[in-house]
Amino acid sequence: MRERWTDHRARSLATLLVVLMTAMVPAGAVQSQDKKPIVIAVPVGLSGVNSVVAPAVVQSGELAVEEINAKGGVLGRKLQLVPLDDESGPAGAVKAFNTAIHQHKADTIITMETSAARNAGAPIAERAKTLFIYTSFYEGRACGKTLFVNAWVPEQVVPPLVKFMTDEKKVKKWFAVGSDYAFGRGMIEAAKNTIKGAGGTILGEEYQPLQQSDWTTIISKIRAANPDGIIYSTSGGGPNIDFMKQFKAAGLKMPVGSLSIDELTAEAGGNAAEGVYYTGDYFTGLDNPENKKFLDAMKKKFGAGLKTPNSLSEPEYDGVYAYAMAVEKAGTTDVDKLVQTLPTIVFKGPRGQVQMNKQHHAPLPVYLAQVQADGKTKVLKSFGLVDPGNQCPNLK
Amino acid sequence: MFTTQLLDVVTTAGVLYIVALGLLIVYGVLKIINLAHGAFLAVGAYAGVVTTRLGWNPWTALLLAFVIGVALAALVEWRILRGLYERPLDTILATWGLNIIVVQLITLYFGREIHFAESPIGRAVTVSGVTYSEYRLVLLALAVVLGVVVWLVMQQTQIGIVARAVIMNEELAQALGINTRLVRFVTFCLGAGLAALAGTLLTPLISVHPNLGVPWLINAFMLVLVAGVSLANLALAALVLGGAQVLVSSYGNPVLGSLTIVILAVIILRFRTITI
Numbered sequence: 001m002r003e004r005w006t007d008h009r010a011r012s013l014a015t016l017l018v019v020l021m022t023a024m025v026p027a028g029a030v031q032s033q034d035k036k037p038i039v040i041a042v043p044v045g046l047s048g049v050n051s052v053v054a055p056a057v058v059q060s061g062e063l064a065v066e067e068i069n070a071k072g073g074v075l076g077r078k079l080q081l082v083p084l085d086d087e088s089g090p091a092g093a094v095k096a097f098n099t100a101i102h103q104h105k106a107d108t109i110i111t112m113e114t115s116a117a118r119n120a121g122a123p124i125a126e127r128a129k130t131l132f133i134y135t136s137f138y139e140g141r142a143c144g145k146t147l148f149v150n151a152w153v154p155e156q157v158v159p160p161l162v163k164f165m166t167d168e169k170k171v172k173k174w175f176a177v178g179s180d181y182a183f184g185r186g187m188i189e190a191a192k193n194t195i196k197g198a199g200g201t202i203l204g205e206e207y208q209p210l211q212q213s214d215w216t217t218i219i220s221k222i223r224a225a226n227p228d229g230i231i232y233s234t235s236g237g238g239p240n241i242d243f244m245k246q247f248k249a250a251g252l253k254m255p256v257g258s259l260s261i262d263e264l265t266a267e268a269g270g271n272a273a274e275g276v277y278y279t280g281d282y283f284t285g286l287d288n289p290e291n292k293k294f295l296d297a298m299k300k301k302f303g304a305g306l307k308t309p310n311s312l313s314e315p316e317y318d319g320v321y322a323y324a325m326a327v328e329k330a331g332t333t334d335v336d337k338l339v340q341t342l343p344t345i346v347f348k349g350p351r352g353q354v355q356m357n358k359q360h361h362a363p364l365p366v367y368l369a370q371v372q373a374d375g376k377t378k379v380l381k382s383f384g385l386v387d388p389g390n391q392c393p394n395l396k
Numbered sequence: 397m398f399t400t401q402l403l404d405v406v407t408t409a410g411v412l413y414i415v416a417l418g419l420l421i422v423y424g425v426l427k428i429i430n431l432a433h434g435a436f437l438a439v440g441a442y443a444g445v446v447t448t449r450l451g452w453n454p455w456t457a458l459l460l461a462f463v464i465g466v467a468l469a470a471l472v473e474w475r476i477l478r479g480l481y482e483r484p485l486d487t488i489l490a491t492w493g494l495n496i497i498v499v500q501l502i503t504l505y506f507g508r509e510i511h512f513a514e515s516p517i518g519r520a521v522t523v524s525g526v527t528y529s530e531y532r533l534v535l536l537a538l539a540v541v542l543g544v545v546v547w548l549v550m551q552q553t554q555i556g557i558v559a560r561a562v563i564m565n566e567e568l569a570q571a572l573g574i575n576t577r578l579v580r581f582v583t584f585c586l587g588a589g590l591a592a593l594a595g596t597l598l599t600p601l602i603s604v605h606p607n608l609g610v611p612w613l614i615n616a617f618m619l620v621l622v623a624g625v626s627l628a629n630l631a632l633a634a635l636v637l638g639g640a641q642v643l644v645s646s647y648g649n650p651v652l653g654s655l656t657i658v659i660l661a662v663i664i665l666r667f668r669t670i671t672i
Binding site for chain 1: 397400401404407408411484507509510511513514515518519520527528529530531532563588600601602603605608610611642645646649650651653654
């Protein structure tokens with residue numbers, strides 16, 4: 001008796017379920033085709049070493065999404081930004097990419113990450129056929145069928161800086177200083193090649209372990225070598241200021257070119273980095289209408305909570321726009337079509353004109369800047385569009 | 397070149413001495429390694445950030461740092477450490493935990509990014525034909541002054557004599573009616589105050605961020621392990637280990653140099669602690 005009753009109830013439940021599902025299916029289908037938002041996942045280092053810059057990256061993305069949605073979205077669909085924490089490293093990136101793709105059904109991943117996190121995440125995106133726009137400057141030569149990069153590689157910022165110092169500051173004899181890690185050494189390597197090409201000589205080359213903050217012996221070696229100028233590449237943030245404070249306090253006065261300082265660090269360092277030359281693709285002081293509009297909109301949207309936009313965060317804004325324009329042009333979010341369309345998209349943003357048409361990389365507007373006495377950065381001149389060179393010869 | 401290297405050696409030793417002094421005092425009297433030393437260094441450095449924001453004279457940061465360091469230490473000794481002296485191993489856990497808590501509190505309030513603290517001295521001076529950082533020379537002088545002051549306190553004052561009695565034989569001292577609990581309390585506060593002071597003194601050399609204390613803690617730890625409980629030994633250890641680091645960095649490279657203190661400390665510990 002009891003069994004039968006259960007049987008009966010199960011059957012009626014099943015019927016109810018079927019009825020409900022058939023009722024819902026058409027609605028669901030309509031939802032997924034027309035109204036469902038286009039999901040842009042942003043796995044970024046909300047914790048860990050990138051946590052200083054990550055909030056600014058998310059804000060750039062939020063502004064782009066808000067602006068695009070205010071104009072009706074893309075193909076009648078809204079954009080939706082999903083920030084995720086990649087913990088600034090590979091293990092976190094694997095989790096974040098899987099969550100983005102399988103749980104949030106992300107249509108694309110547009111983000112700034114550490115190289116280790118990118119190397120872990122990119123294969124996951126590629127296997128799942130998800131378009132991945134990487135918006136962080138990096139050491140170069142990361143290639144994948146669905147991977148695009150809209151930020152600089154060393155070939156774009158190192159030669160202009162070295163050439164400027166050679167030509168205008170008359171630096172012939174150089175001293176190269178770096179933090180002892182892959183990116184620091186890679187940047188110095190690129191600088192040495194350019195220096196040799198420009199007929200300069202390298203009097204000395206010294207690397208400091210990452211955790212060491214006392215640069216005394218390296219500074220003494222610089223003094224003994226007496227070079228015309230310094231080129232240095234520490235790890236990001238604090239070490240730039242450590243080095244420059246101690247360099248200044250030691251009474252050394254030769255021109256310094258930095259491959260690792262950024263606007264926020266320079267400003268946080270007060271007068272420590274005064275006079276330092278550096279190159280990049282984005283500065284808040286860029287004098288163009290797009291940048292003014294961008295900065296005003298950021299201030300208006302985030303008010304006191306605004307994280308100062310910088311060269312690591314601004315490309316997120318460009319990336320979201322480039323993706324939206326590509327979807328609009330292709331008429332679909334289909335990855336195969338977008339891979340064809342994206343290189344044809346030209347977005348004129350705060351940095352200037354950006355088009356990812358060189359082996360999935362972008363020729364970028366590069367500028368020369370100098371840190372002022374109050375720590376603020378002043379843009380001195382533009383080098384125009386600089387080519388990334390051969391990053392991925394197997395890609396178009 | 398020789399003069400520069402000599403200055404590098406003695407000023408590096410001076411900096412190491414200043415950084416390790418607070419740790420040594422606590423180790424001497426309390427027989428515990430205060431792994432929150434790095435956090436107290438950070439507290440001192442942020443005192444510099446605060447005075448810069450308030451527009452005060454950079455030297456006032458030293459006073460502020462010392463006061464905050466002592467106050468924080470008083471709270472910690474009273475509420476946490478006091479109950480753990482019977483279990484020395486647990487103090488390692490407690491002080492390391494404290495280190496994490498203080499660093500996270502700083503991060504919560506100031507954020508992870510670097511901060512600016514005004515330097516009282518940023519000039520270079522010429523010493524016997526060599527241009528050198530004036531601030532490093534000032535640090536060397538301060539190291540000597542701090543060393544002498546602490547030594548005088550230990551030798552000449554009632555507090556010092558009591559402290560030395562506790563260092564030599566705590567149970568006996570207690571039996572003689574010395575309030576060892578108070579001695580421990582005062583010493584821990586003083587050690588933490590000196591650590592905070594050292595943190596402020598570091599700010600003209602390095603950028604201020606929550607984890608700035610970690611590499612210094614490691615070096616200070618090595619020095620104290622080698623030096624034991626003697627101030628003179630600490631000075632000697634700073635000179636030998638710091639000097640070796642500078643020389644290896646100068647003639648070899650800084651990557652090897654950074655290993656020098658640790659390797660030398662291990663070798664010295666294998667045979668004995670440094671004695672004069």
